[in-house]
Amino acid sequence: MNSVLCGLATNPALLPDLVDRLIMVADEDIAMSLAEREDLTHARAVALVSRVEQSAGRLAERGLLTADDVDPDAQPLAALALLSEGAGRPAWARLLAADPIIERRERLAACPGLPAEAQEILAVDPEVRVVAELALQATADMAARLAAHPHAEVRCAVAGNEAAPPAVLAALVTGEGLPPARHCLVCDREETPFYHDPDCPRLDCDLPPAAACDGSHESTVHQTRVNALCNPATPTAAVVGFADHPSMGLRWPLAVRPDLPAAVYERLAASPEPGVRAALAANPAIGDDLIRALAADADPDVRRGLAVNPRVPLDVLTRLANGTRIGSTLLPRIATASRAEIEELAASPHPVMRMLLAERRDLPPEIRDGLAADLDAKVVKSIAPHPGLSDARLHAMVQRHGVRVMAKVAKNPEASPALLEDLARHGSPVRKALREIARHPNATAAALLVCLLDGQARPVAAGHRALPPQAVVELLTDDDWQVVEAAAANPALPPEVMSMLVP
Structure with missing residues (x-):
């Protein structure tokens, strides 16, 4: 992987002509990065998929490709990508249902809204994994048919399909009303009775751990029941x-x-x-x-x-x-507490309850400020990232509780540049605080240069647009590929350097 070019591919400051040049030399990694660009035009998307067909999936998700842009014979992966988004042509499904490559038929079977003719072809595919993929998302009528399929793996897939009729799902749970399955993945490959050792040493074996069959396909039947019990339509x-x-x-x-x-x-x-x-x-x-x-x-x-x-x-x-x-997390019951309950929790004699309340980010100002002055560090840690806290209150938190709250203070979206510099230069800077400073939009160049000295904060700081351009250029030769990629993606990278880097 070329970390410099992958980073440049996502750089929002990359000039249009450099985007065009990058498309012309893109490999799969670079193409995946280019496919995420906000400024990618339809014409560039077409050029990109012509260069690297594997980029079609993301481009189709973003609506940057149309059926007119794709030749299903020459670009089957692109055709599948559009079909998966419901933007392909019905004739493509019929064509791809007969594709000699199993993986393509399997991907086709997972596409929504397939025409009936394609579904019929896939339902009798000689590869059970293709039929099972169809069963996972088949319509009610097709799911009902596939529930009686002779292969237990297909029935197992139907059991997880929420579109399957309730009566069919009930039959898969009990086994009543369905003919016995004749095959499963285990007896397809092994002489029964067979139990697959969870520590199987065979490198070419892909049977699930503890898969078993004594003629009754027991492990697959068990999974079928699990799928049906998890299915809300059962x-x-x-x-x-x-x-x-x-x-x-x-x-x-x-x-x-x-x-x-x-x-x-x-x-x-x-x-x-x-x-x-x-x-x-x-x-x-x-x-x-x-x-x-x-x-x-x-x-x-x-x-x-x-x-x-x-x-x-x-x-x-x-x-x-x-x-x-x-732990300090916003619990659902706390998130829905009423105003009266919020006041009760804020006055709780139990610090842990005040801490849990402090995880909310919509507290009334007087409650927020009261928790910010709490004497318990774990309460202050939870409230520190709350929007609306003044710089003076954030400074006071650090003065009172020191390194215990620094990372959370640095996470506050309104932390000032001066405060972030103070935190970075603290006599005992906290590594988590440096990572938060490195990603903070208010971080200054001085604070970021300190962050570069920490191994974990360095890749984050390398992509910050406030970093001095010369520092960004120097990071392009770093030993860590993540730092290199982040630097190459940094909008602060001088345009003339970008031009030199793109072939």
């Missing part, structure tokens, strides 16, 4: 019976479903695995009684799951926060 009545299943893999999907009776959630709460109980604890559909019962769970992951439940009562959340390491 009827509730078809899934509730798995609440007591010995397999955690089948109970976990139930724990996150929002449509189960309360009695089923209570059965799931008795699961021996903390992962199932933690998933259940985070489910907004569980009732208050179950929430309070799970709050006493001995496993911290379960209590953390409950903390992110948007329906957890504040008194329960307070108990959880005081006894469980949650």
